[in-house]
Amino acid sequence: GKGHSHWSYEDLKHWSTDYSDCGGTKQSPINVDTDQAIFSPDLRPIQLSGYSLPANKQLKLKNNGHTVVLDLPETLALTGGYAQQYRAVQLHLHWGSPSGPGSEHTINGRRFAAEIHVVHYNTKYDSFTEAMVHPDGLAVLGAFLEVGHGENQYYNEILKHLPEIQEVGQETLVSGFNIAGLLPANLKLYFHYNGSLTTPPCYQTVKWTIFNHTMLLSRDQMSVLVSTLRSPEDELLQNNYRPVQNLHGRRVLASFQ
Numbered sequence: 548g549k550g551h552s553h554w555s556y557e558d559l560k561h562w563s564t565d566y567s568d569c570g571g572t573k574q575s576p577i578n579v580d581t582d583q584a585i586f587s588p589d590l591r592p593i594q595l596s597g598y599s600l601p602a603n604k605q606l607k608l609k610n611n612g613h614t615v616v617l618d619l620p621e622t623l624a625l626t627g628g629y630a631q632q633y634r635a636v637q638l639h640l641h642w643g644s645p646s647g648p649g650s651e652h653t654i655n656g657r658r659f660a661a662e663i664h665v666v667h668y669n670t671k672y673d674s675f676t677e678a679m680v681h682p683d684g685l686a687v688l689g690a691f692l693e694v695g696h697g698e699n700q701y702y703n704e705i706l707k708h709l710p711e712i713q714e715v716g717q718e719t720l721v722s723g724f725n726i727a728g729l730l731p732a733n734l735k736l737y738f739h740y741n742g743s744l745t746t747p748p749c750y751q752t753v754k755w756t757i758f759n760h761t762m763l764l765s766r767d768q769m770s771v772l773v774s775t776l777r778s779p780e781d782e783l784l785q786n787n788y789r790p791v792q793n794l795h796g797r798r799v800l801a802s803f804q
């Protein structure tokens with residue numbers, strides 16, 4: 548996209564000179580200190596509607612040089628857990644390398660192997676680009692990915708296509724599947740806080756939901772994720788996560804005790 552391409556995870560200091568919000572006081576990601584999280588019983592279970600897509604619905608999967616992005620139809624909606632309705636825009640992943648983890652958020656200082664973000668915009672705005680400049684404009688659902696025993700069939704729907712989009716700018720089509728399978732079955736246990744996009748322009752317009760349950764992939768699947776895509780420098784695209792940012796007094800809420 549315009550202006551996105553010349554930043555990198557190497558020269559983080561320049562982000563705030565080129566994009567002023569990146570130096571703001573409501574930045575993401577953050578470390579969640581579970582002892583400091585405030586139990587909020589009014590936080591309702593997250594409800595997803597329209598997430599199960601028929602196989603004849605084709606979705607665009609792209610290596611945009613910073614991550615792998617799956618474009619999502621606006622028919623996917625967040626109907627619970629948020630005061631207003633949000634519709635899906637895209638989902639993407641953050642990961643590390645064979646020598647270390649790469650989630651963006653951390654829990655009590657622990658970094659997980661990888662993290663999925665499902666980006667939505669508030670339907671009270673006419674479009675995503677309009678919504679993303681308003682404080683209640685965006686809602687991102689985040690879940691951590693770890694290595695477990697079995698192969699994860701849902702993540703396979705994305706990972707099996709990564710060899711087709713190794714180069715920056717390459718795209719392919721993915722047949723529809725149940726996108727909800729990429730998120731934990733239990734959508735009741737989560738942390739909630741107000742933050743930002745974790746990439747320039749770093750707009751401070753995201754209501755974040757970070758699920759407590761993690762997704763399990765096989766060792767081979769995680770290896771494909773961290774060692775297939777190439778970067779704009781034509782090296783392996785790895786460690787595409789932003790360091791955790793200062794809370795500046797923000798409270799993290801928890802839907803559970």
Ligand SMILES: NS(=O)(=O)c1c(F)c(F)c(SCCc2ccc(C(=O)O)cc2)c(F)c1NC1CCCCCCC1
Nearest residue numbers: 548551611613614636637639664666743744745746747
């Ligand atoms: N964690 S996050 O949600 O902030 C996030 C990242 F951390 C990201 F790193 C990204 S990818 C970097 C931004 C980008 C670059 C190129 C293109 C393109 O060529 O189409 C598109 C986007 C990325 F796309 C997103 N999400 C985007 C935020 C960037 C601008 C609007 C697009 C929807 C959400």
Ligand SMILES: [Zn+2]
Nearest residue numbers: 639641664745
């Ligand atoms: Zn992200």
